[in-house]
Amino acid sequence: MRRPTRREPLWRMARLPWTQVRFLTEQAWQQHFVTNMFIRPQSTKEIEGFAPDFTIINACRVVDEKWKEHGINSEVFVAFNLEKKVAIIGGTFYGGEMKKGIFSMMNYWLPLEGIMPMHCSANKGKAGDTALFFGLSGTGKTTLSADPGRYLIGDDEHGWDDHGIFNFEGGCYAKTINLSEENEPDIYRAIKRDAMLENVYIDPTTKVPDYYNTSKTENGRVSYPLHHINNYEPTSMGDHPDKVIFLTCDAFGVLPPVAKLSPGQAMYHFLSGYTAKVAGTERGITEPQATFSACFGAAFLTLHPTKYADLLQKKLEKHGTATYLVNTGWTGGGYGVGKRMSIKNTRTCIDAILDGSIKNASFSTDPVFGFSVPKALHGVASDVLDPRTAWADKAAYDAQRLKLGAMFQKNYTKYVTPGVTDYSSHGPKV
Ligand SMILES: Nc1ncnc2c1ncn2[C@@H]1O[C@H](COP(=O)(O)OP(=O)(O)O)[C@@H](O)[C@H]1O
Numbered sequence: 430m431r432r433p434t435r436r437e438p439l440w441r442m443a444r445l446p447w448t449q450v451r452f453l454t455e456q457a458w459q460q461h462f463v464t465n466m467f468i469r470p471q472s473t474k475e476i477e478g479f480a481p482d483f484t485i486i487n488a489c490r491v492v493d494e495k496w497k498e499h500g501i502n503s504e505v506f507v508a509f510n511l512e513k514k515v516a517i518i519g520g521t522f523y524g525g526e527m528k529k530g531i532f533s534m535m536n537y538w539l540p541l542e543g544i545m546p547m548h549c550s551a552n553k554g555k556a557g558d559t560a561l562f563f564g565l566s567g568t569g570k571t572t573l574s575a576d577p578g579r580y581l582i583g584d585d586e587h588g589w590d591d592h593g594i595f596n597f598e599g600g601c602y603a604k605t606i607n608l609s610e611e612n613e614p615d616i617y618r619a620i621k622r623d624a625m626l627e628n629v630y631i632d633p634t635t636k637v638p639d640y641y642n643t644s645k646t647e648n649g650r651v652s653y654p655l656h657h658i659n660n661y662e663p664t665s666m667g668d669h670p671d672k673v674i675f676l677t678c679d680a681f682g683v684l685p686p687v688a689k690l691s692p693g694q695a696m697y698h699f700l701s702g703y704t705a706k707v708a709g710t711e712r713g714i715t716e717p718q719a720t721f722s723a724c725f726g727a728a729f730l731t732l733h734p735t736k737y738a739d740l741l742q743k744k745l746e747k748h749g750t751a752t753y754l755v756n757t758g759w760t761g762g763g764y765g766v767g768k769r770m771s772i773k774n775t776r777t778c779i780d781a782i783l784d785g786s787i788k789n790a791s792f793s794t795d796p797v798f799g800f801s802v803p804k805a806l807h808g809v810a811s812d813v814l815d816p817r818t819a820w821a822d823k824a825a826y827d828a829q830r831l832k833l834g835a836m837f838q839k840n841y842t843k844y845v846t847p848g849v850t851d852y853s854s855h856g857p858k859v
């Protein structure tokens with residue numbers, strides 16, 4: 430994951446004033462991406478006698494013309510060999526393949542040492558309290574962990590060992606769709622020299638990026654080193670987390686913006702990984718589509734989900750970590766009827782978790798899901814906190830809630846097998 434040298438094109442780029450948007454060759458582009466995203470050597474001493482742990486050969490222009498014969502889904506190929514520690518990527522320029530490929534490798538290696546690898550972001554309060562935000566792509570890990578009141582540890586990939594948590598990346602990879610300084614100030618301001626825009630429309634005359642123009646793709650991105658966030662945590666480490674938040678983007682608009690989970694419910698939801706794939710996260714997805722992605726990152730798991738659940742369960746129990754479910758998806762109805770939860774409302778719910786004030790709320794128990802929903806939270810309207818109130822048609826809400834509950838149950842049957850802790854009694858009752 431460490432690179433030995435900075436090569437020429439990077440130096441030239443680093444000396445350019447930011448205002449001058451520079452289009453890179455594909456080699457320089459891939460190289461700058463990994464320089465931003467992977468952990469950079471701190472001194473030349475560190476790279477003396479350097480031997481890579483893993484080699485990625487990025488052949489972005491090479492396509493597999495015989496992809497049908499080879500039984501793959503498209504001309505794009507991403508092949509990782511765990512034994513040879515070599516990967517070959519072809520047919521795609523998407524930088525995410527390199528970082529998520531190495532994440533998949535970490536998902537194999539870390540558990541062998543009893544370390545929990547996690548698809549989550551992390552930040553730290555002024556008092557040193559650490560919080561994790563698990564979530565599939567597009568649920569808000571990057572957006573919500575960049576918090577002016579807290580130190581950012583990382584936005585996507587972390588490990589949890591006996592000393593606490595640590596980021597195993599050196600940068601962030603934020604979505605740029607509809608990015609505005611008002612809604613996401615930290616990310617917006619992180620776009621300065623050395624940050625690299627990917628698939629973002631640049632006005633050909635003014636050379637100014639237009640984050641609202643999605644003619645290239647909805648998955649416009651920017652990668653930047655962690656230190657571009659003003660209040661980043663320079664050690665990239667944090668204490669054992671006292672709060673874990675599962676982010677779900679519920680396209681049915683059924684789940685509340687925030688719910689407290691019991692330890693059994695936490696494991697049930699971690700294994701279920703319910704969310705929606707949103708436009709721009711996968712090829713062919715143009716509108717939200719419900720999915721169950723185990724551990725909130727099934728695509729990157731190299732071991733069975735229950736292996737990760739066992740590791741997480743032990744750590745949560747040992748450290749007395751509280752767990753919450755936060756819906757960053759729809760409210761007032763499903764996709765097409767309701768609207769996406771505002772970032773402001775989500776942040777207010779998360780602030781209440783992080784500053785502990787949520788503990789003073791009184792809670793009601795959801796009759797289907799069984800988790801605890803706060804009845805009132807300062808700064809969040811009651812018709813947002815209670816999703817049933819948010820729906821104009823209550824009968825339609827009740828029916829949709831039961832339908833979603835049944836989807837959870839059906840999905841969970843695969844985890845009810847001999848020798849595996851059964852959390853199904855902590856799931857919805859329909
Ligand atoms: N309530 C919300 N909470 C978080 N993100 C939201 C919300 N509503 C809309 N969004 C948008 O959804 C996207 C979340 O993406 P991101 O934070 O990159 O997710 P992840 O890091 O989990 O892939 C951003 O484009 C953000 O502006």
Ligand SMILES: C=C(OP(=O)(O)O)C(=O)O
Nearest residue numbers: 525529565566567585602
């Ligand atoms: C890089 C990716 O993940 P995330 O959206 O979680 O950053 C991706 O899914 O392509």
